[in-house]
Amino acid sequence: MNTPGKENLNDKDIQVILGTLLRAGVIISMSIVLIGGAIFLVHNKGAITDYKVFKPELSKFSSINAIFKGVLTFHGDAIVQFGILMLIFTPIARIVFAIFSFLIERDYLYVLIGLIILAIITVSLNGGLAH
């Protein structure tokens, strides 16, 4: 993976930062899910579940806006969904970091590749395709 003539330490540093970023993302987001889950269970433990039929119209937190609004009300399910959103953003943050590190290495081909991946995710994130 080391391009000849490039600083060896540089790649190693990037790997360590990348690894730490991924781990931190998972730990933080899963802690939020856990806290949200506990609040959710305390308030809803007796409620009856019904997941037999897929009813997308009943989903309360199916956009980033709705999730942020929900978190402010301290509802457990909103906090869980916020944690899940952070988890989804962990690998995306990894791509952003990789783009910057390739920029520092002046590997513009891989900066472009990173931007393409980011563009694909952004297009689907904007919901233009999903709605």
Next chain:
Amino acid sequence: MSVLLFTIIVLVGALLAGLLGSLTGLGGGVIIIPLLTLALGVDIHYAIGASIVSVIATSSGSAAAYVKEGITNIRIGMFLEIATTIGAVCGAIVAVYLNANYIAIIFGCILIFSAIMTLKKKVDHSTLDNSDRWANFFKLNGSYPDKGVEHKYAVKHVPAGFLMMLVAGTLSGLLGIGSGALKVIAMDNIMRLPFKVSTTTSNFMMGVTAAASAVVYLHRGQIDPGIAMPVCIGVLTGASIGSKILLKTKTDKLKIVFAVVVTLLALQMIYKGISGL
């Protein structure tokens, strides 16, 4: 069923799924989806949404360790992520409009295929022939450390591998699984990567691939906090325990038993899918 009981059952099931998934190399997603749909009657759309979240959690967690060791080929990973993310977004969009019965049938077939793949003896196809034009252009050839020695390797058949990754990404988005079995075919058999590099790089790619489809699922309301919460906590915990046991035990017998169980689950899903059409 009350929310509390449902959460506890799913949590225990997801823990086992994560544990077995990491011990056998099948991944947690392929086990948790049949469990949710067959045993608890959950609609497959919700099951897929929850599973994809757990795929992000487990793959990011283990990728973190591999990346630090320097085995993962980040360039190969990112190059192929173009294919897997395009595939994943397309797969996830199709899944939204596809009848649950069809998804169950496709899922069953992939499940049987994955089970067979875990039983097949792996043959190392790695090569030092660095004449592939695409591999040179995209700087994919590399080396990895093993017991203090750097092993060099070269990459072959890049376009074919890329196409296979497109298929792997589509199935990942369609079914909410990591589709590790297909990624391994693309990287081991077609692109001729050494095992260590292919398994860790496949893992590295899974997070971004799953995130691309998760975004579509989220917008469509397929990610329900009530199911996703116990699933991702359970699978992640199970997978972490599994990765610690894995170093100490031989898993050959377990793999056979597990492949049989998974095949039975798969047949049941296919049967249920067909009878529901």
